[in-house]
Amino acid sequence: MSRLKGLLRPKLRRVDLAVAMLLAVLGFAAAVQVRSTQDDEGVLASARQEDLVAILDGLSSRSARLRQEISTLTATRDRLSTGTDRDTAALAEARRRAQVLGILAGTVPARGPGVVLTLDDPEGKVGADLLLDALEELRDAGAEAVQVEGPVVEGEDGPVPSVRVVAATAFVDGDAGGIEVDGTLLRAPYRFTVIGDPATIAAAMAIPGGVTDTVEQRDGRTVVTRSENVAVTALRPLDRPRYARPTVEPEAD
Numbered sequence: 235m236s237r238l239k240g241l242l243r244p245k246l247r248r249v250d251l252a253v254a255m256l257l258a259v260l261g262f263a264a265a266v267q268v269r270s271t272q273d274d275e276g277v278l279a280s281a282r283q284e285d286l287v288a289i290l291d292g293l294s295s296r297s298a299r300l301r302q303e304i305s306t307l308t309a310t311r312d313r314l315s316t317g318t319d320r321d322t323a324a325l326a327e328a329r330r331r332a333q334v335l336g337i338l339a340g341t342v343p344a345r346g347p348g349v350v351l352t353l354d355d356p357e358g359k360v361g362a363d364l365l366l367d368a369l370e371e372l373r374d375a376g377a378e379a380v381q382v383e384g385p386v387v388e389g390e391d392g393p394v395p396s397v398r399v400v401a402a403t404a405f406v407d408g409d410a411g412g413i414e415v416d417g418t419l420l421r422a423p424y425r426f427t428v429i430g431d432p433a434t435i436a437a438a439m440a441i442p443g444g445v446t447d448t449v450e451q452r453d454g455r456t457v458v459t460r461s462e463n464v465a466v467t468a469l470r471p472l473d474r475p476r477y478a479r480p481t482v483e484p485e486a487d
Contacts, residue, residue, distance in 0.1 A: 295431055296376055337379055340398035340470035344379040348429040348464035349436055352457045353445075355422035359452035362405035362413050365424060368445045369399060372428050375438035379429040381468040384412070384420030395420055398468040422454075432460035 336342035353360060353368065365382070372380060383396035397403070397415040406414045412421040428435060436458045439446055446456045 293434075295434065338400070339472075340379075340400045340468075341472045343469065344429055344466045346378075346429045346464060347432050347462045348377075348379075348427070348460075349432050349439075350459045350461065350464065351426040351428060351435075351439060352459075353422065353424045353426075353449055354455045354457075355424070355449075355452070357453040358411060358422070360413075360422065360424070360449060360454050362407045364445070364448060364452070365413055365415075366405045367448070368426065369403075369405075371438055371445055372426065372430070372435060375430065375435045377428045377430040377435065379466045381427045381466045382415055382420065383425050383427070383468070385423065396468040398466070398470050400470060427464055427466055429464050429466055432462070436460055 333342065337344045351368065351372070353365070369380065369382075380399040381396050382399055383394050385394065395418055397418050397420070399415075403416055408414050408419050412419050413424070414420070438444070439456065439458050449456050
């Protein structure tokens, strides 16, 4: 009888536990994805028609730029592999890539169409978290180069404090007010100078529940000014690696 009970009782093996845990993780991930999609749909559903049109136009423009980039890269590949002026083409491509990488790394200035986003904070309620959210929204809207600056502090001489924003930029609340951006203390009003599609970025800043609404809830104010000629002039120092050296690939026999 005891033997029969043992046969009827289900046995949990390690593989069964692993499968159960995997299914639980997949179910949780699916639930989170559905919730995130519903939240995004809710935000878009409450957006104004003109904002949705501007966002769609921006996506179309970005798609066109990506297709143009694909065509350019394909043509460059063909010149480098089969063209008679391969050395000249290789040098021109190296210079182009150096400029692009310099813009991404913040080591060269940039100029182009974009916006100037000003966040005024008369009550001192805008913190580092909100500036980081603003930067993320700018990047999501296609910002290609960004610098953030504050006004000249009264009684202090020197240029307007500004910081070139890169992938590793950090925002930290200052001990005595203001916000430290990569170690530089900035005070309100904070101004983002952004290069990218002006219509797309302006529409992204106006989406309900975004940065503009959050700043207004903290008794602040945002102003977005579009321009066809925005200059990002703040630069990052080019640090030389202390230990890393480029590796020379051995020549094939």
